[in-house]
Amino acid sequence: MFLALLLAAATAAAPLPPISPAAQPRGSSALAPDAESRWVPFDLTPGNQLRFSVEIDGRAATAILDTGVSYSVLSRRFAERAALKVTSGGSATAIGGIVSIGWTATRKVSFGSLTRQGGGLAVATLPALATGSAEPVDLLVGRDLIEKFALDLDYAGRRFRLLPSGRMPFRGFTAPLTISRDRLVYVSALSLGAAHLQPMIVDTGDGSSVTVTDAGWTAAKIAGVRTTTTISFGLGGTVTSTIGIVPTLRLGELTARNVEVRVEPAGGFSETIQSAGRIGSGFLQNYRVLLDPAARRMILAPGATADRPPLRSTSGLLVGIDRDRLRVLHVMRGGPAERDGWSAGETICAIDGQPIPRDYATNPLATWSAGTPGRMVRLRLCDGPERQLTLQHFY
Missing domain, CATH: 2.30.42.10 (PDZ domain)
Incomplete structure (x- = not known):
């Protein structure tokens, strides 16, 4: 079972409320001089997300790396345990619905080669079900902490690192990558059948493979794909989608084969935030991946599992x-x-x-x-x- 987890910026239909993380101090982020050697080990949760260790104001915490999150999110449970002062009153759009958020100031957040001094974190309830684990995580590390740097994801080695933007630590297929102006998340584009779909959120916090809107699936006009139903869990609740395996899709220079695609119902999360869908960890884990939005590129080097037919349920x-x-x-x-x-x-x-x-x-x-x-x-x-x-x- 794959679980999806994604939090977008505060509601698009109204002006940002006073609590919006966008209105709060951002802090100052920097990489250590030896960033290249500062690998961060991670494990994949049952929900297929990258889980690792961080420090928040000197306290150890567990985190998920989530490029589909506009502003990093701290769990209310951790905030209460650490006696942090939380200002409440805002909301955000998430898979499954709208969730309440707050904000808390922090002195220092660090992991691997990255240290951020000052700034703060959004605060929300982070349920264990969203990762498929018995225990919830403490933090979603989002776009605001890492966007200035190149993110090198070595799924095969279960490790990642942050490097100065512009570095090219390996060779592979190139695809476009930017930060969307409205939602402030990592976005790219892909071609599926007859459809060119953009913006596609590149979302390491989404455990599924590729998700598209109902309109995008219809425009793709792919014949002969047998489908069934599945569910995703987000901060806002549960969503039922259609799922099938397509023979090919294109992502920049890359042609990927045997890709699992989820189709959200009309009016679903992607439509709500005006995106064409998501490229999740279930797809990315078949490659070594470099995400460098400041250099406007994503690099994908196929791993041993690339193009293999994905594992599929035979029980239903x-x-x-x-x-x-x-x-x-x-x-x-x-x-x-x-x-x-x-x-x-x-x-x-x-x-x-x-x-x-x-x-x-x-x-x-x-x-x-x-x-x-x-x-x-x-x-x-x-x-x-x-x-x-x-x-x-x-x-």
Whole structure:
């Protein structure tokens, strides 16, 4: 299951409220002289986001690297624990709806080679469900902290670093990259079928691959793609989308093959913020990526997984971890689970006789839902009965 998380700048339909982070002190950011050697290790959350460690006013914190966030967001939980003074009263557009935000001043934020003195952070509730983890993170590191620098993402090595803009640490395919004037997030453009789609938000905080609007999908006119449904989780709630795998798409000089594409319903988040969609971590992780908006370019060097058909569900069940059990979050259209009458909200306590382990997210047992077609899986519900589910390809 991939989860999407994205926070845009405050509402576009009205003037920025007094609490808007744009109206607050920005602070001063700088890189250490040895920036090239200052790699930041990260792990991928179950929601497919880059999670790493930062320091906020001398306190250790966990963060997600999120180029789809206009202003970095601190969790209310962390702010309360650190006894930070939070000014409230604003709101922001997020996947799933509108969320309340506040603002707090900070003395210093640092990670890797980056140190920002002064300034502050937006403050919002950051739910654990948005990353698929048992514990929520403390901070979304957004555009405001990193836009002046080149961001070198080594997904294969599970590490990233910030470099002075203009550096070219590796060679690859070039695509355009800028900061949008209205939403203040990283944006590019891509070609899908007959459609040229822009602006596409380049969003490391979105765990899915590529997401487009309903209008963009219609304009692409791609025939023969089997689709189903899936869900995404944002700060504002849950969104149901259509999903399919397209044979090719173009991103600048790059032609990518076998790409998973989500299609938002009409009037969805991307339309609301007047974008054509998002390019997420599910796509970017197949490459080594350099994001350098100050130099107006993105570099993508294909990795070992580029162009491979993506992992797809053969069960039709999207589940979330709930301590010692799995909770069914969505039943995918046309899949074996829908055919067998499964419903969202049901809970699973054992798979082929094995209880759900604490490390389920990284345990080999978790591969059952995308297993070999024809395999029969025994799933014991937490209220007693056991069901059998035969896996199959359905999109």
